[in-house]
Amino acid sequence: xxxxxxxxxxxIGNMIICFSSRGIVCLTVVNGNEDQIIRTVMDxxxxxxxVEPKDYDFHDQIIEYLEGxxxxxxxxxxxxxxxFQKKVWNALLEIPYGETRTYKEVxxxxxxxxxxxxxxxxxxxxxVLILVPCHRVIGSNGKLTGFRGGLDLKAKLLELEKNNSY
Numbered sequence: 518x519x520x521x522x523x524x525x526x527x528x529i530g531n532m533i534i535c536f537s538s539r540g541i542v543c544l545t546v547v548n549g550n551e552d553q554i555i556r557t558v559m560d561x562x563x564x565x566x567x568v569e570p571k572d573y574d575f576h577d578q579i580i581e582y583l584e585g586x587x588x589x590x591x592x593x594x595x596x597x598x599x600x601f602q603k604k605v606w607n608a609l610l611e612i613p614y615g616e617t618r619t620y621k622e623v624x625x626x627x628x629x630x631x632x633x634x635x636x637x638x639x640x641x642x643x644x645v646l647i648l649v650p651c652h653r654v655i656g657s658n659g660k661l662t663g664f665r666g667g668l669d670l671k672a673k674l675l676e677l678e679k680n681n682s683y
Contacts, residue, residue, distance in 0.1 A: 520565040525576040528583045534575050540593030543644045546666050585681040588614040605639035612653045615682030619657045
């Protein structure tokens, strides 16, 4: 699979976006781990070629979201994972901007009511932060739990959406 990637700056730090001809396969915050992120992408997809951000505009929508100017995305995704993971990730795409769901509610939405722990594992493997909004999933007690980008970032994204909801 032909994967291209680039790094761009946002209000939450530098991010890397990786994409195929079908859509985005990875979006993550760098936090000084660019080499590790690219190695992981190459292990999964083969060769990844660095390109210039000026030649692409995927990052424009992400920056607009982080500025509170965008509530939905029109970017194609090329999600790579197990069938269960893809089912969970697609369920996350149905959670409206500014709203949250619990792991149990997500499990129920995919007709797997006892699989809330498996839902958590699928969220942990979500390769496309923000666009597949795993930050909108919280514990059944209303507390923020697990987020690959860190709980501070999860809280920041939820606050951004709360402050910019209609």
